[in-house]
Amino acid sequence: MTLTLHSAVSRFSGRTLWRIRAIVRRLAGAVLTVVVATFAVYAALAAAPGDPALALAGRNPTPERIAQLHQELGLDRPLVVRYFDWLSGLPRGDLGQSIVYRNSSVADLLGPRFGTTVFLVVYAAVLILLLGLLLGVLGGAFRRLNGPMAALTSVALAIPGFVAAPILVSALALGLGWFPAVGAGSGFTDQLWHLTLPALALAIGWCAWLAQITRTSLRAEKASEHVGTATGRGLPPVTVFRRHVLRNAAIPISTVYGLTVAGLLAGAAVVEQAFGIDGLGTLMLRSVSAKDYNVVLAVASLIIIAFVVTTQLVDALHTVLDPRLRTKGGRK
Amino acid sequence: MNSRPNPPGADPLVRVSHLRLDIPVRGEPRRVLHDVSFEVGAGVALGLVGESGSGKSMTTRVLMRLLPHGAATDGDVLFDGTPVTGMDRRALRRYRSSEVAMVYQDPRAAINPVYTVGAFLTEALREQKVSRKEAEERAVALLREVGITDAPRRMRQYPHQLSGGLLQRVMIASAMLTKPRLLIADEPTTALDVTTQEEVMAILDEQRRERGLALVFITHDLDLAAAVTDRIAVMYAGTVLETAASANLHETALHPYTVGLLASRPSTVDVKRLWAIPGRPVSAFEAGPGCVFTERCPFAQDRCRAERPALRTVDDHQVACHRAEELRGRITYEADGHADHQHDEQTESV
Structure with missing residues (x-):
């Protein structure tokens, strides 16, 4: 009796336990990443020159006034203590108070801007996916288009967002008047209209990047032997491309796309600044120069968490796309 | 084993004649096949034997028309009387999906x-x-x-x-x-474990015999080819040098290269130092105007260097050698690396 029970338990535990263990390990890794990264941000900010108390103390502050402000803000305590103070507030959803905007909590500052930035990032992510894939597939599927696409994407890749932004504004907003030059708009369609240029400016380089990865992965996959097998079996070229080239190239493409989307939140700062959008990015830039610890940390955490979550999702997607990763212990 | 590939008068299933193939290498066309000619009757097995780089695999790619972009062929490749090189897309797809099938070297790839x-x-x-x-x-x-x-x-x-x-x-x-009616097997056991090679080969052989499929079998192993095929075509530098019935190729080989290949097989009975044909195999594009084997042939004469011999019928073989009749039965290589017929400096060291 005990023997059968024991074997039942071990049979149950074999796969399931391994899975649970893998999930726990992943979660622990993700949490650790967030903690280490936020501490790095905190420490870097603390090491940077400047003192938030100076801005608050007004003109010609006395050393006593500064010391008093330090005490009020808790800045007189050691770095590690301050960091853990901040960290312990997280589980309760307490992001702390802003230093610059006194009397307003960080959560209140983040709330309205969060929606705008997420809209912008999602908009850009969709543009990257559609345009990047389209250009990449065109270049990868048709031999004649390979050269032109390589040239086009190299040029687009070389244009940084802060250069693309003013060009787009002067051409499409000021020149043709199709889109507004500044502001985020309100309501879905208005936001869509307002954020088209910023999203384009944000997306353009990443689009080119994704297009290049797509094109080269498709070409590499096309040259692989199993594609020859599929062709040699008389499958129609469209089927060969879809089932054997695109499907296999989806593995590198999805990786690059995932990482791109993860990085968009950080990239949004520059574009928001250029288009005068009051989003998380502009808030963070302002807060960094003012050394507004809690605000910087809150935005940084969001960026870090977005990164960690996306990379985990990409990993999960990999096991769906590549059966070789599903078997316990990798190969076979 | 059937040593007559096809009944007289009937068209063979596959007829390759004077096939030439150029493949672009860094934009420049490079000769891969010089002159490949062979026939495979329905239900008959042909072994394509040669060293690496002799063009065996490329020949099968032409049969499947799985060639890299920019490849240029010349000569005839006929399947059941239809030129494979001239098929339109639809005919090609039908041909690939129902007439011919291929077993590749590395199934994992x-x-x-x-x-x-x-x-x-x-x-x-x-x-x-x-x-x-x-x-x-x-x-x-x-x-x-x-x-x-x-x-x-x-x-x-x-x-x-x-x-x-x-x-x-x-x-x-x-x-x-x-x-399919034609099976192409491109070194189907090379990538496998030695212990499974035999099993896989036996299954392949059994399946094709049961179904009466024609087979083009690529290998560098003459003995294996002799065991599973009816005829053998020996390739060197993109050229078919000799074809003969598998059953008596050992005794009747006419081409100096074929004889050399047979002499360089490792023997399990007679454990002597392994003999090899002196020199290194040349690629098709390196070959001069004469016979592709001249550089390594101990019997080469001026004519061999100047004029490329065509494949012609001698006895029941097809052989591309100017001196085939003259040398018949007289070529032997000794295990120490000397050709005893006409010993000269070309064969001095192994």
Whole structure:
């Protein structure tokens, strides 16, 4: 009796336990990443020159006034203590108070801007996916288009967002008047209209990047032997491309796309600044120069968490796309 | 074994004559095949034998018309009287899907790793509008025929979960599924474990005989070729130098290269130092205007260097050698690396 029970338990535990263990390990890794990264941000900010108390103390502050402000803000305590103070507030959803905007909590500052930035990032992510894939597939599927696409994407890749932004504004907003030059708009369609240029400016380089990865992965996959097998079996070229080239190239493409989307939140700062959008990015830039610890940390955490979550999702997607990763212990 | 490839008068299933192939290498066309001629009758097995780089695999790629972009062919490749090189897209697809099938060297590279064995096997049938159920039943039946016992379970597995030998059986089963008339096997056992090579070869041989398929079998192993084929074509530097019945090639080889190849096989009975044909094999594009084997041939004369010999019938062989009649039965290589007929400095060291 005990023997059968024991074997039942071990049979149950074999796969399931391994899975649970893998999930726990992943979660622990993700949490650790967030903690280490936020501490790095905190420490870097603390090491940077400047003192938030100076801005608050007004003109010609006395050393006593500064010391008093330090005490009020808790800045007189050691770095590690301050960091853990901040960290312990997280589980309760307490992001702390802003230093610059006194009397307003960080959560209140983040709330309205969060929606705008997420809209912008999602908009850009969709543009990257559609345009990047389209250009990449065109270049990868048709031999004649390979050269032109390589040239086009190299040029687009070389244009940084802060250069693309003013060009787009002067051409499409000021020149043709199709889109507004500044502001985020309100309501879905208005936001869509307002954020088209910023999203384009944000997306353009990443689009080119994704297009290049797509094109080269498709070409590499096309040259692989199993594609020859599929062709040699008389499958129609469209089927060969879809089932054997695109499907296999989806593995590198999805990786690059995932990482791109993860990085968009950080990239949004520059574009928001250029288009005068009051989003998380502009808030963070302002807060960094003012050394507004809690605000910087809150935005940084969001960026870090977005990164960690996306990379985990990409990993999960990999096991769906590549059966070789599903078997316990990798190969076979 | 049938040593006559096809009854007189009837067209062979495959006729390759004076095939030439150029493939672009960094934009420049490079000669890969000089002059390849052979015939394969229905149900007959032909072995294409030669060293690496002799153009055996490329010849099969021409038969399948699986050539890199920019490849240029010249000469005739006829399947059942139809030129393969002239087929339009639709005819080519029909030809590939139902007339010819190929077993590749490395099944792990030749089978897409992201689909199950079942999906791989049924894919081609599904494309021909065979119902899923029927396709799966046929696939399972064939897996059993090639000696895979737990076929239904294997159908659900992925290629990386199968051993190389098992995967090559899957490959063989997939080749049989569409009931082709011609089977091409490109060194089907080279990438496998020595212990499974024999099994896989036996299955391949058995399947093709049962079904009466014509076979083009690529190998560098003369003995293996002799065991499973009816005729052997010996290739060197993109050229067919000699074709003969497999059964008596050993005794009647006419071309100095064929004799050299036979002499350089390792012997398990007589353990002497392994002999090798002196010099290094030349690639097709390096060959001069004369016979492609002149550089390494101990019997080469001025004529051999100046004029390329065409494949002609001598006895019941086809041989491309100017001196075939004259040298018949007189070529022997000794184990110490000297040709005893006409010893000269070219064969001095091994």
